[in-house]
Amino acid sequence: MTDRVALIEERxxxxxAPEHLEIIDDxxxxxxxxxxxxxxxxxxxxVSSAFADKTLIQRHRLVNAAVAGLMRREIHALxxxxxxxxxxxxxxxxxxxxxx
Numbered sequence: 001m002t003d004r005v006a007l008i009e010e011r012x013x014x015x016x017a018p019e020h021l022e023i024i025d026d027x028x029x030x031x032x033x034x035x036x037x038x039x040x041x042x043x044x045x046x047v048s049s050a051f052a053d054k055t056l057i058q059r060h061r062l063v064n065a066a067v068a069g070l071m072r073r074e075i076h077a078l079x080x081x082x083x084x085x086x087x088x089x090x091x092x093x094x095x096x097x098x099x100x
Contacts, residue, residue, distance in 0.1 A: 004040050004074045008067055012046060015066035019086050020047035026079075039076035044083075052085040059083040 005023050012021060027040035044063065051059045060080055067075060084092070 002040075004070075005042070007070055007074055008042065008044075011066045011070065012044075012063070016046065016048040016050045016062060018046045018048040020045070020089065022046075039070075039072060039074050041077040041079075042075060043079045043081055045081055046083050047086055047089040048083075049086055051083055052087065056083070 002025055004027075005025055008023050009021060012018060012023075022045040024043040024045075025040060026043055046063065050062055054062070060083060063080055063083060064071075064078075067078065071078075
């Protein structure tokens, strides 16, 4: 785990107490990109009860607020691929195990 990933994880765990958290460091794929000098590129999958009854934009705002202090220094780009509640996570898991 890189120092940047550890910082992001710490902020997200403190702010959102996720039940599942996966942070993927995609920085190597962006080497040479001008913005990469100011921070890394990351993909995020997060499951938190803080997302219950929230719209997608509200969920993204919660994530962005949690890592706001890291933006432009440690984070250049953050792709939030999954931001769901534990109930939604359970439903997705059940669908994966028992398809249609």
